[in-house]
Amino acid sequence: MEELEFSKKAIKGDDDAFLKVMQLHKESLLRAALAFLKDEDAAIEALQEVTYRAYKKIHTVKEPAYLKTWLTRIMINYCQDQVKRSNRVISDNQVYDGSVYQDQSLIELKEALGLLSNEDQQLIYLKYFQNTKIKEIAAMEKIPEGTVKSRLHKVLKTLRLYFKEKGESDHV
Numbered sequence: 001m002e003e004l005e006f007s008k009k010a011i012k013g014d015d016d017a018f019l020k021v022m023q024l025h026k027e028s029l030l031r032a033a034l035a036f037l038k039d040e041d042a043a044i045e046a047l048q049e050v051t052y053r054a055y056k057k058i059h060t061v062k063e064p065a066y067l068k069t070w071l072t073r074i075m076i077n078y079c080q081d082q083v084k085r086s087n088r089v090i091s092d093n094q095v096y097d098g099s100v101y102q103d104q105s106l107i108e109l110k111e112a113l114g115l116l117s118n119e120d121q122q123l124i125y126l127k128y129f130q131n132t133k134i135k136e137i138a139a140m141e142k143i144p145e146g147t148v149k150s151r152l153h154k155v156l157k158t159l160r161l162y163f164k165e166k167g168e169s170d171h172v
Contacts, residue, residue, distance in 0.1 A: 004064055007065070033047060036082075050075045
């Protein structure tokens with residue numbers, strides 16, 4: 001059975017389908033939590049909380065094709081709330097696939113991303129680290145696709161300028 005079928009069944013209340021959907025998206029959701037929370041235990045706790053919240057509200061999903069987007073949005077909201085509570089700053093977006101890269105260019109990219117607003121960091125994370133489509137980002141953020149594109153363009157321009165000033169224009 002394909003992902004969309006599981007999503008449809010989960011929305012209709014099928015518990016087994018819900019578990020399958022969560023299993024399909026577990027890794028992606030954990031990566032998102034790690035990127036925001038910087039702690040594996042906190043990320044696992046976030047996944048548990050998001051699973052609970054999603055289970056309680058899954059009947060509200062209108063479009064099964066966007067279930068992954070909906071789950072990611074719940075995860076991001078939860079993580080942002082946790083970061084606010086702990087007064088940490090989201091500036092360390094160097095976590096990929098559960099491992100931390102120490103490569104110099106990635107450290108420099110991390111520094112550059114740290115200069116961006118939380119919203120811009122989130123946009124870059126969704127588009128380039130999670131490979132989320134513009135249409136899905138727009139739905140998640142409840143803004144037009146054109147706004148997502150223009151914000152991405154502006155952020156990338158800012159990053160290019162940052163690296164150009166550092167003499168490292170090949171990063172972005």
